Structure formats: C-alpha cells, structure tokens
Amino acid sequence: MQAYIVGADQLGNIPDVLADYGIQIGHHITGRNPSHQRKPSGIKGMDIVILFTDFLGHNVMRNYRQAAQAEKVRFVACRRSTCALTQSLDKIGAEKCADCPERLRTH
DSSP states (O other): OEEEEESOSOOTTHHHHHHHTTOEEEEEEOSOSHHHHHSOOSOTTOSEEEEEGGGOOHHHHHHHHHHHHHTTOEEEEEOSSHHHHHHHHHHTTOOOOTTOHHHHHHO
C-alpha cells in the first residue's frame, strides 16, 4: 500500500508505524509551499492520503480531502503522533501485518 502524506516537516517514527500496517510512503509534502496548498497533485495511484492536522490549515485539508474523494482514495486526518495515527488507521479498518513481507524487508 502506498501513502500520500501531507503535513509535518519531519516524520519521526511515523514510517515505522506505517510499516506495521504494510504501508509505504509514496509521497510526502509539508504543506507549507503555497503551490501545494492550492492544487493537490500526485494522489492518483496512492492507496491512502494521510493529513496531519496540527500542521495544516483548513483550506489545505479541504483541498486534499476533496481530491482524495474525487480519486476514490481513502484518507485519514489526525495529529502527528504515532498514537493518533494508529487509532485512525484502526478506525478505518487497516490491519496490522505482523508477518507482512514489506515489514520484514524494512526491519
């Protein structure tokens, strides 16, 4: 699974949490660049869009949420913390894969 991440200058432990769910980061933008805020691009081909709300304005979140819905891509909005991300992924039904081949390659 490929994730498009919007928000946060640095991801910290987020890639490790995503690996537990078999999710790889396909693209990451901070959302600070004005061109990224107006017209979302690159969502096509992604499996999930993750919005870190503590780093984004309302208009940016709305634009990415609408773009994800138009492409029929699932999206998650949460704070940039491993606990919040885990709760959000569990809420949409994402399953942890303890023996996932992707996870075994990254560790």
